[in-house]
Amino acid sequence: MRGFDYKEVSKLLNCVRDGIFITDGEGNIVLVNKASAELSEYSEEQLIGRNVRDLINEGYFDENEVVSLKCIKSGKKESLIQKGKNNEHEITVTGVPFLENGKVELVVVTERDVADINQLEKELRENRKLLETYRTQLGQYKKQDRKLKNIIYDSKAMEETIAMCDKVASKDITVLIQGESGTGKEVIANYICDSSKRRDKPFIKVNCDAIPENLFESELFGYEKGAFTGASEKGKAGLFELADGGTLFLDEIGIMPLSLQGKILRVLQNKEIIRVGGNEYIPIDVRIIAATNTELRNAVKAGEFRLDLYYRLNVVPIVIPPLRERKEDIIPLAKHFLEIYNKEFDADLKIDKSGWASLHKYPWPGNVRELQNIIKRLVIISDDSEVTGAQIIEQLDNFDLNVADSMPLYNDLRTCVEEYEKNMIMSQMKIYKGSRELAEALGIDKSTLNRKIKKYGIKSVFLD
Template sequence: MLIKDIMTPIELTLLPEQPVATAWRMIRDLGVMGLPVTDRNGTLVGMVTRDSLIEGGPELLSENPAVVSIMNNRVFALREDSPITDAWSMHGTVFPVLNDKGETSGVLDKGIVAAELLNKANGIMLQIDTILDSVSNGIIAINKDGIISLYNRAAEKITRRPKSYAMGRHLSEVIIPQGLLDFVNNGKEQTECKLTVAFKNDNRTYLTNRNSIRENGKIVGAVAIFQDISELEQISEELDSVKQLNRKLELIIESSYDGILLTDRDGTIIKANRAHERITGIPSAQIQGAQMTELIKMGVYSHSIIDEVIKAGESVTRVENNHYLVTGNPVRDLDGKITRVVVNIRDLTELNNLKEQLEYTRELSERYQGELVQLRSKLNTPQDGIVYNSPKMREIIEATSRLATVDSTVLILGESGVGKEVIAKLIHNESKRQNGPFITVNCGAIPENLLESELFGYERGAFTGANREGKAGMFELANNGTLFLDEIGDLPLGFQVKLLRVLQEREVLRVGGSKPRPINVRILAATNRNLEEMLEEGEFREDLYFRINVVPLTIPPLRERKEDIIPLVQSFKKKYELKYSFNKNINARVYDIFLNYHWPGNVRELDNMIERLMVTTQGPEVGVEDLPSYLFENHIRTEPEICVRGVMPMKNAVIQLERQLLHNAIKEYGSANKAARALKVNQSTVVRKLSRLKDLGYDFKIQ
């Protein structure tokens, strides 16, 4: 910014012989802090400031001397095109400004310069904050008292604490100090120190650099920079796995009964295994780095199969000297260019002796290999609508992939809301019937007098009010597909025998019909009732039970697979953010409550809870105060409420624990009496401990 951008333009100047009163009126009317004094030729000779007039007092105006008597002869003039920093470095409070012709064109108040420089400094600080927030490494700085003074966005992810919470708080309230406070005292520097932070279901590894902050040679704070290297650690482990895999591949190549020859596209031999040496009689070390033409001269090959593969651009197989079956396979790079050729050589004499056995083995191998590839593909492919992280659900998903390859009847058991229909759809979508219909029937929602017509259909005129053309039942609609009988335990006992006949005969007889219709339907059933108890009480037919209970599959309730709760919450959160077009965060304490609640309604209850919180919570974050009260009254705790990750004197640890408990209780309940009830101690105990902590320097605001 230049002087001319912030100066006050003036057209009038003072003359040395003008009275002081005139100077005062002109300064007042123009609203400036001073005016330049020029002679009759316009040459700048001095400066009269408002401060000099005020210092003269009322006597100066009453005597009304000439301007020359009070003007400052040592004038520092500024140019219009000079930067404003020139004014800040000069002595004085107001300066005359000259244009490019050397004429007086305005005056500049140093206070305005200070304001502009302050705005510029604030802008620079805002840019610095923006830059720090864009850095992927977490940065935390504290002053000499341990109070956080710098905290970027990446640090929020590391500490799981928002910036609004962390700024101005003591470091120990945000993250376990891990020695950072020591740098305020000793001033040492520590670089590339590994630090592992344990969160629930997630351990992260950070590389930290810590150092003291100095000002005028004195230590005024400390700063720590955290770089998340969890992925790098994982990549390092994967690289080790790749190295081990390469060693295994090397062993596999050397263990191959067939001779293997690896060459580049020019025919230079890169590697030959021991089997190639056994078949051809030529030592592998002798041909390492040799050309394929040398093997042709030795009579092993009649001509170069490498050239044939390069020319054809695909695998080439031929018989050499009536003894060897030779196959050349191209190896391409990412651009599709052939860079290597793998030559496989086999002794035909041995091949002929094992031909029949090999063909049989190959047939089995191809079939099982295809099934294995298909099964692995399904296991490694994310399942639509399935969110899980627990070993129990992983076993269920693996079981569904195996069951999808067959047509066996599956009985899916589990409490209401655990996702039985989702598992049924998954089995159908991965089966050979995936292009056929998937029909769901809620057996408990259909009146008993309509069950037969709904499931088996009816002929034209079968009963009053029937469709004139008749109607196909659910079994017919599911033909060549899957029929999911949900809540099968709610079927009336009298109808169960009719269903059993359809399942046994694989045909249905419409109501009012005389000719059975064949059906090709896979049956999946589900219930949340105990069918074995119903058998003992005579409420469910034994023969139907054994017909549908071919492969039982029990879905565990959500309380037994708590590893799935947080992934499910994140999935439901994204679903409703997309549905309602807004974003909200969920406080870490809310996750703790969710993990400790027993979820009698299972996944369905959790889904409904997230939608309720997303649409009813005001503000950008769902907090503990937004949760319904029954989550606190009926939850069960399976995780330790206190987790100690560092080592400190036990006395200090007890003080810190009491301080945090009392701080949280007072903050949440507002009074010592209510806090005492929440902590299940006497009010006098709370008051006594508060007094003790106050003596140690901690203060609490209570009602």
């Protein structure tokens, strides 16, 4: 073609990773870049200036593998797969004819090793899988009820807790949420994230209690190619990387293995991680909200939790009081759950005055989660349109509400167990006729029961 400088074009095409092979409309080879020569058995000098038909006759090429001749014949784009150098590789070959006045003037052939394509496809699948994981987690986050101010409470204690949340939410600092199981630590974490400047960024939740100890490090920090048996060939990003720019919620952090706590400390101090099997630190920008239902100070004393990590996490502690210490919240929470489950199960259940009184008296050892489950259960199983206090008590494992009302609260586990044991015996005495029958129901022998009755100073109503 006139005005076509093959030498200049050749310099440019030698920068291309794919093989480029160009013939004119007669099949004469006018250009072969270095990548194309590397894929075949022949050098540029052996090919340029020769006609592909002559090379076929001389045994250089198989006639069925010359895509340029197919393009010259059809005047259309043609593709095929052929063998590469030493028949070791398969090459995907695509020819595109350049027409002028209806006549093929040039055919541009591109070549690529199928192994490269397979690798790219594998990388694409890995990336899609990683993206899907992120979308799933993000989707779960979006589906949750995380509207601002959507925390049901009417107590002074919770008002103070929410006020503290409002103070720390806009400040990009680590937060430690403490409270018994079922008090709503995740709800508070949602609230803080929603009120922060990271509200539109990823919010990744990690239940430390649900991750096997041997997978902790790879799940949080990811791993490099070949880091361990069964590892993905491309490695994997961890949850810290997925949360980059956003918030990572570490629930039940007290369960975290001691061996991993030092790496969490490094994240908080240096804002960087290193993958399992890696040797380069990866900078990250993640806000950490941690939660625990245990007293971390006791874990520190027992040597189960690092003191330096405890201080790093406990920048601003937020304590959620148990439901028994904020009884003003029981009724509004119960009404909230009743509305939700009436709608979900197409019901119209109501609770009478005695029912509300029973709900208010019960100490709710399982906290808000237990209250939610009880209301859900009542909506599902109730045959009546209105439930009474007696019907609610049946769902509370025959707990004596009169005893529960006067039941003191202790922090010491042994004292709590003894007090519960005492109240269990007192409440069950009203049901059984004699000490032998009660002992059998409690799963202990009669002499053990009598010793406990004497130990706790319980006035026995039995004659035997």
